[in-house]
Structures are given as structure tokens and as C-alpha cells.
Amino acid sequence: MNAAVFGTRVDRLEDPQLLRGMGRFVDDIRFPGMLEAAFVRSPHGHAAIRSLDKRAALALPRVHAVLAREDLLPHLRNERLVVGLPSSSYKQDLNRPALAIGEVVYVGEPVAIVVAEDRYIAEDAAALVEVDYDPLPAVADCRAALAPGAPVVHRGAPHNLLAEFRMGYGDADAAFAKAAHVFRESLWQHRGGSHSIECRGAVASYDAIDDRLTLWSSTQMPHQAMRQLCDMLGRDENQVRVVTPDVGGGFGPKLVFYPEDVVTALAAMIVGRPVKWIEDRREHFVASTQERDQYWEVEIAVDREARILGIRGSIIHDHGAYTARGVNLPHNSAETVPLQYEVPAYSMNVKVVLTNKIPVTPVRGAGHPQGTFAMERLLDRVARELKIDRAEVRRRNLIPASKMPYTTQLKARGGMAVVLDSGDYPKCQEDALARGGWTDFPARQAAARKAGRYIGIGMANFCKGTGRGPFESVTVRIGPSGRVHVYSGAAAMGQSTRTMLAQIVAGQLGGDMGNVSVTTGDTAAIALGIGGSNSRQTVMAGSSAHVAAVKVREKALQIAGHVLEASAQDLEIDGDQVHVKGAPGMKVSLAKIARTVAGTAGYSLPGGIAPGLEATEHMVIDDMTHANGTAVVEVEVDVETGAVELRKFVVVHDCGRIVHPTIVDGQIIGGTAHGIGNALFEWMGFDENAQPVTTTFADYLLVTATEMPHIEVAHHESPSPLNPLGVKGVGECGVIPVAAAVVSAVEDALSPFGVHIAQTPIFPAQIVAMIERAHR
Amino acid sequence: MAESRNITVTVNGKRHEQQVQVRLTLADFLRQQLGLTGTHLGCEHGVCGACTVLLDGNSTRSCLMLAVQAHGHEVATVEGLAPGPDALHPLQEAFRDNHGLQCGFCTPGILMTLVEFLRDNPNPTEQEVRVAISGNLCRCTGYQGIVAAALDAAKRLQTGKGPSA
Numbered sequence: 001m002n003a004a005v006f007g008t009r010v011d012r013l014e015d016p017q018l019l020r021g022m023g024r025f026v027d028d029i030r031f032p033g034m035l036e037a038a039f040v041r042s043p044h045g046h047a048a049i050r051s052l053d054k055r056a057a058l059a060l061p062r063v064h065a066v067l068a069r070e071d072l073l074p075h076l077r078n079e080r081l082v083v084g085l086p087s088s089s090y091k092q093d094l095n096r097p098a099l100a101i102g103e104v105v106y107v108g109e110p111v112a113i114v115v116a117e118d119r120y121i122a123e124d125a126a127a128l129v130e131v132d133y134d135p136l137p138a139v140a141d142c143r144a145a146l147a148p149g150a151p152v153v154h155r156g157a158p159h160n161l162l163a164e165f166r167m168g169y170g171d172a173d174a175a176f177a178k179a180a181h182v183f184r185e186s187l188w189q190h191r192g193g194s195h196s197i198e199c200r201g202a203v204a205s206y207d208a209i210d211d212r213l214t215l216w217s218s219t220q221m222p223h224q225a226m227r228q229l230c231d232m233l234g235r236d237e238n239q240v241r242v243v244t245p246d247v248g249g250g251f252g253p254k255l256v257f258y259p260e261d262v263v264t265a266l267a268a269m270i271v272g273r274p275v276k277w278i279e280d281r282r283e284h285f286v287a288s289t290q291e292r293d294q295y296w297e298v299e300i301a302v303d304r305e306a307r308i309l310g311i312r313g314s315i316i317h318d319h320g321a322y323t324a325r326g327v328n329l330p331h332n333s334a335e336t337v338p339l340q341y342e343v344p345a346y347s348m349n350v351k352v353v354l355t356n357k358i359p360v361t362p363v364r365g366a367g368h369p370q371g372t373f374a375m376e377r378l379l380d381r382v383a384r385e386l387k388i389d390r391a392e393v394r395r396r397n398l399i400p401a402s403k404m405p406y407t408t409q410l411k412a413r414g415g416m417a418v419v420l421d422s423g424d425y426p427k428c429q430e431d432a433l434a435r436g437g438w439t440d441f442p443a444r445q446a447a448a449r450k451a452g453r454y455i456g457i458g459m460a461n462f463c464k465g466t467g468r469g470p471f472e473s474v475t476v477r478i479g480p481s482g483r484v485h486v487y488s489g490a491a492a493m494g495q496s497t498r499t500m501l502a503q504i505v506a507g508q509l510g511g512d513m514g515n516v517s518v519t520t521g522d523t524a525a526i527a528l529g530i531g532g533s534n535s536r537q538t539v540m541a542g543s544s545a546h547v548a549a550v551k552v553r554e555k556a557l558q559i560a561g562h563v564l565e566a567s568a569q570d571l572e573i574d575g576d577q578v579h580v581k582g583a584p585g586m587k588v589s590l591a592k593i594a595r596t597v598a599g600t601a602g603y604s605l606p607g608g609i610a611p612g613l614e615a616t617e618h619m620v621i622d623d624m625t626h627a628n629g630t631a632v633v634e635v636e637v638d639v640e641t642g643a644v645e646l647r648k649f650v651v652v653h654d655c656g657r658i659v660h661p662t663i664v665d666g667q668i669i670g671g672t673a674h675g676i677g678n679a680l681f682e683w684m685g686f687d688e689n690a691q692p693v694t695t696t697f698a699d700y701l702l703v704t705a706t707e708m709p710h711i712e713v714a715h716h717e718s719p720s721p722l723n724p725l726g727v728k729g730v731g732e733c734g735v736i737p738v739a740a741a742v743v744s745a746v747e748d749a750l751s752p753f754g755v756h757i758a759q760t761p762i763f764p765a766q767i768v769a770m771i772e773r774a775h776r
Numbered sequence: 777m778a779e780s781r782n783i784t785v786t787v788n789g790k791r792h793e794q795q796v797q798v799r800l801t802l803a804d805f806l807r808q809q810l811g812l813t814g815t816h817l818g819c820e821h822g823v824c825g826a827c828t829v830l831l832d833g834n835s836t837r838s839c840l841m842l843a844v845q846a847h848g849h850e851v852a853t854v855e856g857l858a859p860g861p862d863a864l865h866p867l868q869e870a871f872r873d874n875h876g877l878q879c880g881f882c883t884p885g886i887l888m889t890l891v892e893f894l895r896d897n898p899n900p901t902e903q904e905v906r907v908a909i910s911g912n913l914c915r916c917t918g919y920q921g922i923v924a925a926a927l928d929a930a931k932r933l934q935t936g937k938g939p940s941a
Binding site for chain 1: 817819887916
């Protein structure tokens with residue numbers, strides 16, 4: 001390992017191009033003869049389609065095509081996007097169609113595509129497509145959806161229950177029967193959307209000479225997209241290439257394969273010209289998946305010393321109108337509840353419920369913030385009822401470092417046991433409390449209250465499985481130029497993936513970041529790949545990159561040994577040269593080494609060495625490595641206006657060995673900002689007809705620089721034993737404890753009023769109402 | 777809707793005479809007609825600030841303005857910021873050194889906003905920087921690296937490490 005790059009704050013490979021405005025995002029791609037598309041979308045939460053009339057749209061000059069479902073059907077082997085993760089809990093199969101099939105089930109569902117000379121004309125024409133809808137009763141609330149006699153989300157469906165499962169272990173009811181105290185909470189939790197500043201987009205080009213379709217898409221999972229295109233279009237892997245260019249933020253929804261991807265691709269084939277579709281923000285609000293509401297009924301049983309005996313309850317999870325990913329979110333939520341605490345018995349019933357809303361799939365955090373919120377709210381409740389410090393209640397129940405690795409009784413979605421691989425959770429909490437000024441806070445709070453100010457402090461712990469397996473693919477190759485090329489199925493979307501891979505590979509191959517080029521997100525560059533999700537890429541792609549780079553290093557040294565007549569262990573790689581240790585003049589370049597095994601017709605390779613200077617690795621790691629941390633936040637609440645000011649924010653975090661400290665800080669702080677949005681600002685509203693009512697950034701508030709406090713981040717490093725680098729994932733971690741910690745702090749600030757908060761987000765008007773209600 | 781006009785616009789010091797559709801936005805003109813794709817579109821309703829350019833030196837939402845309205849004016853975009861292919865503007869250097877960007881999509885708009893701000897307020901406080909960029913949305917960074925970069929850039933520009941824009 002070359003200490004000069006791994007673990008240090010090297011310049012990011014991504015920055016120079018992005019800073020110059022020379023990045024290549026999907027909307028920056030432009031071909032001669034390219035046409036642009038707009039979609040006709042459902043204006044109704046639920047309606048039958050009686051008829052669709054394209055004549056007026058087609059009569060508009062410079063419109064090339066209007067394609068609805070029946071126009072696509074002859075070209076589709078399969079008209080549905082079969083993407084649901086496997087689970088035995090499904091009661092209904094509800095995969096999205098490419099375009100609506102006689103019925104629309106959420107506002108924004110694609111009904112037809114219009115292809116024109118430019119987007120302006122395409123939108124004009126889309127407005128001229130006359131769709132005759134017969135509105136049907138829509139289901140906007142997932143609780144009401146379960147009521148007997150409730151309207152159904154899909155015509156002809158038996159009910160609105162998509163799936164149901166129980167997660168748990170031990171005898172929870174017996175634990176509750178013997179408990180000294182039982183406390184119950186009813187919680188509502190909302191997440192909102194991802195709102196990457198770049199919306200989604202797709203550019204498709206069909207080459208009839210090669211019979212090859214290429215799709216540039218802002219997808220986090222290009223290999224999955226390629227497989228879907230192959231399946232739906234009846235093409236083989238050589239006939240479809242998917243490329244993820246620069247991506248302007250992912251945050252989850254871009255991991256999903258969308259109707260627009262396949263329809264844009266097919267439109268390019270039908271029209272015979274390249275076609276571009278770029279999602280605008282209004283479309284992003286109605287057509288990109290979101291992560292939303294869960295309603296929890298949950299109770300905790302503790303003994304007299306506040307030690308947890310059991311937790312049980314139920315979750316109703318809003319799934320939206322279709323399955324675009326699976327039951328993974330509520331699975332994550334339920335799994336998260338007991339994760340880092342010693343909970344002897346646990347039982348959670350999960351109902352996954354359909355509504356006439358945009359399909360629900362992971363947004364940064366992916367169900368974990370909700371599970372964390374539920375657990376931390378319960379622990380705050382225990383502390384309040386038993387008059388014990390909130391941190392002390394947690395201290396008594398956290399899994400101690402002495403028990404690591406700790407095999408929980410939980411099962412991951414693939415059936416593997418959930419094992420907490422490393423970490424010192426109590427120490428992390430202690431550090432965060434010290435940095436956050438927990439101990440002397442009561443004195444400060446008392447002084448503030450005398451002055452008529454309401455300050456409060458809150459905390460939350462979290463633990464998250466990261467690095468979802470089974471593998472990520474990486475090829476490391478040194479070409480005859482001497483340059484090191486890295487190809488990976490990983491997909492970059494702003495989290496410095498290329499820099500991370502280059503650091504790991506350069507660490508083995510000369511230490512010069514400038515001599516490494518990284519290609520991610522191109523299915524033509526590497527056969528297998530999974531892509532970006534689950535805080536997985538540093539763990540999975542990083543591990544494969546490391547192993548591949550070690551293999552290439554060993555081979556390079558072996559060949560250099562032949563050339564220099566030296567033993568491989570006496571050689572080292574420095575920049576693009578291999579030289580004898582202590583004798584820098586005795587050297588051979590990586591270029592010469594690569595040429596040696598590139599072969600010359602009719603001549604044998606030296607020393608019987610196999611051809612080529614490359615290695616491909618798909619390191620398999622099924623068990624997830626668990627990152628953890630603690631957030632401590634201090635707030636001041638204006639009891640007149642309900643405004644919440646974040647005065648101090650500390651995150652102490654453990655993601656194992658750190659590849660790049662600055663980038664890790666950036667991930668934590670960015671995730672924290674997202675969590676602050678979820679706690680205080682972001683709400684995706686729908687009316688009773690499932691009509692979205694927050695479809696601009698004036699209605700749906702993202703956190704801006706003036707609301708953000710300075711985030712103090714500190715790192716603990718408990719190397720993971722599960723991978724050769726000792727790394728854990730970090731991309732989603734920042735967001736997870738935030739809502740729980742902020743709500744805890746606001747509740748603490750308002751404790752003189754006896755306010756109890758059971759929801760996220762909380763808005764100023766709601767805070768004022770809570771104070772007034774508590775006063776009565 | 778095919779009505780068009782001839783306009784003359786100077787972009788990053790280069791004069792362009794072009795025929796444009798009257799309804800073409802300045803952002804689409806820059807991106808599509810001039811191929812300057814560094815100016816990004818994040819919301820097209822004037823909130824996110826990704827499309828911010830300078831019009832006669834003043835920060836402007838290029839998504840809320842028509843190309844014809846730029847007739848006779850000077851536009852500066854992110855592509856014109858660096859002094860050359862081998863060097864970055866001090867503001868760009870500060871963004872690189874302070875991790876002021878992750879995905880980089882909001883970055884051009886924030887850079888152009890800060891060019892104007894640091895010109896008018898060369899020695900700002902942190903709070904002033906936060907207010908200055910409060911019209912720019914970033915989903916990646918939590919703004920901390922951006923604020924640090926802006927303050928660092930102010931120092932670099934004052935010590936004359938590079939050209940002032």
C-alpha cells in the first residue's frame with residue numbers, strides 16, 4: 001500500500017472538468033440530427049383511458065412521432081419493467097408498464113411520448129395529444145387504503161395490500177408480559193424526494209449498421225438498465241450498451257430503471273434518429289420515485305433499570321402505485337429498529353400498501369432513518385418516563401465493543417444473518433456527547449429559560465449495513481502506453497467514485513494518481529456490474545479494485561524481474577517506473593513491461609508469463625459491513641413563530657478505514673443536510689385525490705446555506721474484518737440519525753410546555769399548534 | 777411559433793451574431809446554440825440557481841430570461857472563468873481545495889454567483905457568504921465546503937494570487 005495516496009486528501013480526479021464547466025452530463029450530449037422528446041403524463045391520480053387522439057399533435061410542423069402503448073407493442077417482447085427484488089411476501093405483482101395500459105394510476109404516469117425537432121415543439125405537441133380520461137376513485141392515504149370497501153388503486157385488483165411480512169425473533173409477547181414498564185408510540189414519518197439538482201435524462205442512439213442501441217442515461221445502475229433493455233426489447237447484450245455519463249447527484253431514485261429509459265430508446269429505433277429526453281423539475285416531482293410515508297404503532301418493554309426487554313409493533317408503508325424496487329424499504333426500516341441495541345425479543349409486522357402515488361423506492365437512507373426515528377423516539381420516551389438521562393438509557397442498551405463481532409438474530413433481505421462486524425458504539429456516543437456539550441447543557445438551558453429563550457439538545461444513534469453484495473466488478477489494466485486503466489461496474493454520481501478507485505489502485509501501482517484513468521458506468525467497458533446503491537461502492541468496488549491491483553502489481557514485478565534480472569521482492573513501483581530498491585537507475589517502465597506481455601507475432605513471451613497486464617476481480621462479500629455513529633444537536637425554538645434554529649451540530653461517525661478524509665466529511669455533511677431537510681423542511685404533499693400539491697421548489701423546500709449550521713464531524717475508525725481494505729460505506733450515513741436527533745432536541749426545548757413530537761417533518765406552524773395544544 | 781430574431785451577444789468576450797427563436801431561453805441559447813453546456817438547468821423556475829450567469833457583470837438566472845433579451849449585452853459563463861487550459865481561476869482552485877463540489881452540477885451557478893459577490897464584497901464574513909449563495913441549491917455538500925471555498929477564494933483574490941474576474 002502506497003501511503004502517499006490511500007487515506008490522504010489527494011485532489012479529486014473529477015474536479016478540473018467540473019469546475020471548468022466541461023463535465024459531460026446527459027443533457028450535454030448532442031448528436032447531429034438528434035430529436036427531442038416530451039412525455040404525455042397522467043393528470044389524474046386514477047383514471048381509465050377511454051381514447052387517445054394524436055391527430056392535432058401530429059399536425060404540428062416539425063413533430064416526428066407520437067407514440068402510445070399500441071405503437072410500442074410490436075417492438076416489445078415484454079411491456080413491463082420487471083424489477084422487483086425477490087421476496088416471498090408479495091401478494092400482488094405490479095410492475096410498471098412502459099406506457100399506460102388503458103388505465104393511469106398516479107399523476108405523472110407516462111401515457112405517450114412525443115418526438116419533435118426540439119423540446120419546445122415536443123411540449124407544444126404533447127399538450128395537443130387529446131386523452132379522454134374517465135376519472136376513478138383515487139387512494140391517497142395508505143391507512144385508508146386498507147379499510148374494508150376502500151377504492152382499489154388498480155382496477156380489478158383484489159385489494160391494496162401489496163405485501164405483508166413479519167420481522168422478529170424471540171418471544172416479544174412474553175417479554176412484554178413480564179416488563180416493569182411498557183410505552184407505546186404512534187408515529188408518522190415522511191421522507192420526500194431526492195431532488196438531485198440534475199433531474200433524470202436519457203439519450204438514445206440506434207446504429208442500424210451495427211444493429212446496436214446505445215443509451216446514455218443518468219442511471220446509477222447501467223448494467224441493470226442494459227439487462228432491462230435487453231429483456232424488454234428482445235435484444236442480446238452485444239446489441240445494447242448503456243453508459244452513465246457524469247451524474248448530477250443520485251440519492252437513490254436514479255438507481256431505478258424507468259419507463260422513460262426504455263421508451264426513449266425505442267423511440268430512437270422507431271424514428272431512426274437519436275432521441276433525447278430530459279426530465280424537467282416539474283416532472284421530477286411527479287415521475288421520479290420518492291420515499292414517503294410510514295405509520296408506526298410501536299411499543300417498548302423495559303425493566304426497572306430501563307434495560308430493553310422487547311419491542312413490538314406494526315408499520316404501514318406507503319408503496320405508491322407500482323413496484324419499482326420491492327419491499328426493501330420497510331424491510332430496512334424494521335431491521336434498523338433494534339440494530340445497535342441489545343433487544344432480546346422483537347416483533348414487527350409490516351404491511352406494504354398501494355396508493356395512487358408515484359412509486360416509492362430508496363432515497364438516501366433507504367428506510368433506515370425511519371427505523372432509527374422509531375427506536376430513538378422510544379428510548380427518549382423511556383428516559384422521560386423513568387426520569388433517566390436520554391444518553392444514559394442508550395448507554396445501558398448499546399451493544400458493547402467487547403461483544404464484537406455481534407451476531408444479531410435479524411436476517412438480511414437475502415436471508416443472511418445480520419452480523420455487526422466491528423465498532424465501539426458506546427465510545428462513539430460518549431465522544432459525540434462530549435463534543436456536543438451534553439453534560440453542561442442543563443445549566444445552559446436553565447439560564448436560557450430564565451432569559452425567556454427555549455433551547456434544547458437532542459441525540460440519536462444509528463447503525464447501518466453498508467456495502468450490499470454480492471460483488472462489484474473491476475478490471476485493472478496497464479496498456480502499452482504505461483497508463484493504468486481501471487474499469488468498473490460501479491457508477492459515479494458525485495460521490496468521488498473515480499477518485500476512490502484511483503486512490504486504491506494507485507496505492508499498488510506507483511502512487512501517481514495522474515497515471516490512472518478510471519471508467520465507470522459503461523456496460524461496454526466491463527461485462528458485469530451492479531452499480532451505485534446501498535453505500536456500497538467503496539466497499540465492493542474498492543475491494544475488487546484492491547485485489548485486482550495487487551494481482552497486476554505482482555505480475556508487473558514478475559516481468560520486471562525478468563527484464564532487470566532481479567528478484568521481484570527487490571523491486572518497487574514508483575510512478576510509471578519499476579526499479580530496484582535502493583538503485584533507482586536500474587529501472588524499467590510500466591509501458592515496457594506492458595509491451596513485453598502484449599506479444600509480438602511469432603515470438604514467445606519471456607519466462608512463460610501469461611499474456612496481458614491486467615486482472616479482473618468480482619470479489620464476493622455477502623455480509624454487509626456496519627457503519628455507525630451518533631448525532632448531537634442543539635436547537636433554539638422561537639415559541640411565537642415555531643422557527644427552529646440549529647445552534648450546534650455534531651456527528652461522530654465510524655466508517656472503518658477512511659480512504660479520503662475530506663470526501664468522507666463531505667458525504668457526512670451532505671447527508672446531514674438532507675436529514676435536516678427531512679426533519680424541518682421537506683414535505684411532498686398530495687390532496688385527497690392523490691394530486692400532488694408541492695411541485696416547485698417554492699412549495700417544496702430544500703435546505704439552503706442560511707439554514708445550515710456548521711456541522712462538526714469526527715471520525716472513529718474500526719476497520720471492517722469483512723473486506724481487505726477494512727472500509728465501510730458512508731454515502732447514506734449522514735442522513736440517518738438527523739430527524740431523530742432534531743426532533744429530540746425540539747421536544748427538549750419545549751419540555752416546559754409538555755410537548756410530545758411523534759412525526760417528521762415538523763414545520764413552524766405545527767410547532768406553534770403543538771405548544772397551543774399542550775397549553776390547553 | 778417559428779418567429780425568430782437576429783441577436784448579437786458577447787459571451788465570454790466573444791461576439792456572436794445568431795438567429796434565435798423568440799421563445800428560446802438564454803440558458804438554452806448558451807447550451808444548445810453556442811454549445812456552452814457548462815451552464816446547467818436544475819429547475820427552470822428560478823429557484824435552484826444552477827443556471828446563473830453574469831449579464832453585464834450582474835448575476836442572472838439564464839432560465840428566466842430569453843435569448844433575445846440578451847441582445848446587445850455581455851454574458852459571462854463558467855467556461856470563461858479559468859485563465860487558460862492549464863490554470864484555474866482562484867475561485868475554482870479554492871473549490872477544488874475545499875471540496876466545494878461533489879457532483880458538480882450546481883457548481884457553475886454558484887461560481888458565477890460568487891464571482892459577482894466577491895467582486896462587490898472582497899472581504900466577506902461567513903454569514904455574508906451564506907446569504908450570498910442562499911439562492912443556489914446544492915444537494916450534495918450541505919454548503920459547508922462551498923462556504924469554506926468562498927472564504928478561501930476571498931483571501932486568494934486579495935493576496936493577488938490570481939486574476940480578479
